[in-house]
Amino acid sequence: MSSRALTVTLNYDQSKKFAIVLNTHAPKEAILRQARNKFRSKTLSLVFLRGGAHLKDGADLPDSITQVWISKGEPYSGPPIDLTRSTQPGEVRTIGEKSFIDHNAVNQLRLVGVLEGVHVAVGMPDLHPGSRFPIGCAIAAEGIYPALIGSDVGCGIALYRLSSSPRSVSNPSKLASLLRGLDEPWSGDVPAWLRKYGIERSSHFDANSLGTVGAGNHFAEICSVEKIADATVAESLRITEDCLYLIVHTGSRGLGASILSAQTTTESNPYIPPTSPELQEYLVEHDYAVRWAVANRDLVAHRIRQCIYWPSDTRKPMSSWSDDLEKIVEVTHNSVTRHALNVNGETRELWVHRKGAAPADKGVVPCPGSRGDFSWLLQPTGDGQINLQSLAHGAGRRHGRNALHAGTKIAKSSLTTTTLGSEVVCTDTDLLIEERPEAYKDIGGVVGDMEDQGLCKGVVVLRPVVTYKIREGGAARKPDRE
Known part of the structure; x- marks a missing residue:
């Protein structure tokens, strides 16, 4: 040579x-x-x-x-081979003046914009680099790229009313102490639970993972109302200042990753054209993971309510659970859905890939901050064209995980109580460090950027009381990645 x-x-x-x-x-x-x-x-x-x-x-x-x-072993994130470049690269937009946006994330988004069939790629204010593709973006394409949806197909956020009467249990330490057994497999009838969501098939993720939060950036958070910014919308959601609420952010717990793995055995970023028979085959698997993830969030919520209100009644019939917990909002932010969009003055039916982006055409959207910051409920506004019918799915990382381990060591005790007085349940020291509030952007800036563009308006601000990450599982559980 x-x-x-x-x-x-x-x-x-x-x-x-x-x-x-x-x-x-x-x-x-x-x-x-x-x-x-x-x-x-x-x-x-x-x-x-x-x-x-x-x-x-x-x-x-x-x-x-x-x-x-x-x-180091992470998937390839460089440019595509020349043959896969579009002859007419798609438009790339970023939304964010107040929010810090890493230039590496913008570069990743630009590389997405030249993929075959991609017409528009939009980075939300929470945009940040992923291992291969950016997180916090929406991409409109003629066909489907499974890898652009991410490995946790169906990941999303749901909001529940935890107490239907004025808060009776709002002491953070007391609440935190009650959350036990949530990392362990659920002892209930898993097939019966899944059937409630139209799922008749089974996977090896069902028995051990259904009803668990997982690690990574996933969490369940008990919160109270800090402020109501739009009383009319809050009233329509039946949100009042004297109740406790629960946010659950988790996904398909390995099921989605197995679906992506099956799609990428021979090619790192396969493209399924709109005319391919494989497109419908993929959608069947995609929709399965989305329904499974919804079932998972609901079961996490029910298990948390059981810990708090029925600590000694572990055999309460599942059939009675549906009346005990009210779901207010449910969004999926790792998915692909069909939308009519205006591209260069022409209305086209395109597949919108959301990789860490909340749908803006389904009603109110939850937008959580870090565990030491407030979370928002947002009412989408505008026609949804500039933002591909999508909003930010949260604060978004400002710093990578490895960067959080540099510098002076921080005492674990200082990481389990936030400046807002909330408690954090997490026995994985590395995860405590990597997910501390400083790792994330300011949620006020993220929301402000979207409001300035006329994409949404704030409805309710929620204050964290207890954030549950992981207890019994410790460091042994493999993190889920979006």
């Missing part, structure tokens, strides 16, 4: 790169050796060619290759 110049780029943060002169018959080993030194990371293990193909051990580099991407 003759000497040649090669640009080596860090897959996760593509602003980091260096050039080398390669003159070896074992290019992968040489590239990794220098990359580990330059990027100061011993865990770098994969070399990607443009488009996501792996450079295999002992294989030579084709003469046409001038750049490679180095990965």
Whole structure:
């Protein structure tokens, strides 16, 4: 192999790169050796060619290759191969003046905009980099890209009324102490629960994962009303200042990831054209994961209510549970749905992929902050064209997980009580650090950016009382990623 110049780029943060002169018959080993030194990371293990193909051990580099991407094992996030580029790249928009938006996330969004069939890609104010594609965005395309929906198909947020009378149990420490057994498998009739949601099939995720929050950025949060900004809408939702409410943010707990894995066995970012028979086959699996995730959120909510109000009555008949908890709002923010959109003056039916974006055509949308910040309920406004019928799904990360471990060590006790006086239940020390409030953007700025664009208006502000992350599961449970 003759000497040649090669640009080596860090897959996760593509602003980091260096050039080398390669003159070896074992290019992968040489590239990794220098990359580990330059990027100061011993865990770098994969070399990607443009488009996501792996450079295999002992294989030579084709003469046409001038750049490679180095990965710790996360999926490829570099540009697509030239053949998959659209001849007319889609429009890329970002919404956000008050909110910090990482340039790496914008770069990832731009790469999405050149994919075949993509017409518009919109970054919400909570936009932040993902391992491969950005989180906090909506993408309108002619066909479907399963990887643009993410691995947690069906992930979303639901809001419930936890108490139907003036709050009787609002002490954070007392409430936190009551939340037990929520990481363990539910002991009830799982098939019967799923049948309530039209699910007749089974998966190996049912028995151990249904009714659990999971890790990562997922949570269940007991909250109270801090402020009602729109009394008319709040009244229509039957939200009052003297009750407790529950936010549940979780998804399909591995089921969605298994569906994505089946789609990406031979290609890292497959595209299903609108005329392909595979499109309907994929939608069947997608819709299954979405229904499963809704069932999961409801069961998490019922288990939490059982912990608080029926701690000794563990055998209360499931048939009576539906009358005990009122669901106020339900949204799915990892999904794909069909919408009529105006593209260059022409109305087109397109598939809107939401990867961490809430639908704005289903009514009021919950927009949670960090565990140390307020959460909002938002009323969508406008015609939904500029934002692809979507809103931010939360505050969005400002800092990556690894960055939160740098600097002075923080006492665990200081992370379980927030500046708002709420309690955090989390026995995984790493997760406590990675999910602390400073990791997230200011929710007020995110909401303000959308209000300034005429996309929504604030309805209710909720104050956290107890945020449940994980207790018995500790660090043993694999995090769910959006």
